[in-house]
Amino acid sequence: MTRLRNYFIAGLIVLVPIVATWQLTVWLFDVLDRQLRGLVARAIGHEIPGAGLVLALVIVLFVGLLAANYVGRRVIGFGETVMKRTPIVRSIYVTMKQITDAFVRQEKTAFKQVALIEYPRKGIYCLAFVTSAAPPELVERTASELVGVFVPTTPNPTSGFLLYLPREDVTVLDLSVEDGLKLVISGGVFVPPRRRKPPAALGGETV
Numbered sequence: 001m002t003r004l005r006n007y008f009i010a011g012l013i014v015l016v017p018i019v020a021t022w023q024l025t026v027w028l029f030d031v032l033d034r035q036l037r038g039l040v041a042r043a044i045g046h047e048i049p050g051a052g053l054v055l056a057l058v059i060v061l062f063v064g065l066l067a068a069n070y071v072g073r074r075v076i077g078f079g080e081t082v083m084k085r086t087p088i089v090r091s092i093y094v095t096m097k098q099i100t101d102a103f104v105r106q107e108k109t110a111f112k113q114v115a116l117i118e119y120p121r122k123g124i125y126c127l128a129f130v131t132s133a134a135p136p137e138l139v140e141r142t143a144s145e146l147v148g149v150f151v152p153t154t155p156n157p158t159s160g161f162l163l164y165l166p167r168e169d170v171t172v173l174d175l176s177v178e179d180g181l182k183l184v185i186s187g188g189v190f191v192p193p194r195r196r197k198p199p200a201a202l203g204g205e206t207v
Contacts, residue, residue: 006189009187009189010189013155013185013186013189013190029053032052032053032056033050033051033052033053033056034052035052036051036052036053036055036056037051037052038052039052039055040052040055063076080093111129111130111131111150111177111180112129112130112131112132112177113129113130113172113173113177114127114128114129114130114172114173114175114176114177114179114180115127115128115129115130115149115170115171115172115173116128116170116171116173117149117151117163117165117169117170117171118169119151119163126151127151127152127173127180127183127184128149128150128151128152128163128170129149129150129152129177129180130147130148130149130170130172131148131149131150131162132147132148133145133146133147133148134146134147134148134164138164144166145166145167146164146165146166146167147164147165147166147167147170148162148163148164149162149163149164149165149170150162150163151163152181152184154184154185154187154188155184155185155186155187156185157181157184157185174194175192176192179192179193180192
């Protein structure tokens with residue numbers, strides 16, 4: 001029974017992200033197609049299946065082209081300023097932008113290293129990801145060299161806790177960030193292989 005349970009959990013770990021990604025992608029494409037299909041139909045006099053999706057892709061590419069040059073960035077910046085100053089719209093826009101930026105930073109590997117800390121008390125060890133050095137004000141007020149670490153929740157590593165710990169209390173592990181995330185998402189089922197090179201010093205290059 002234990003082996004069957006492990007197989008079942010392993011299957012869920014593989015299938016749930018795939019199914020969720022597929023469902024979200026289909027839903028997003030369907031919404032875009034339905035929202036923009038009417039515009040195309042009114043412009044040419046009849047509906048074309050998938051025309052809304054094609055138009056959405058063209059709009060995204062056009063905005064990306066604008067964002068890649070100076071004049072376009074000024075126009076987009078002006079639009080963002082208007083959005084941020086508009087009541088109600090402001091809170092929605094800022095929240096969505098923060099979520100989007102978080103995903104983009106994850107794609108660029110916002111985490112630098114995988115570390116081990118004692119949390120929530122001495123004697124209990126917790127996996128954490130090194131993010132950055134502490135802001136200058138925190139260092140001044142605590143009179144110590146602090147390191148920012150993110151402690152993720154299992155199995156959803158996008159939520160968790162931000163902690164600032166003394167540098168000597170953070171132990172860098174011989175794990176890549178990717179393997180560290182797999183370990184968190186699997187709830188400890190995934191066992192990462194040992195790497196041949198020693199871990200970098202705390203605050204070193206991304207591993």
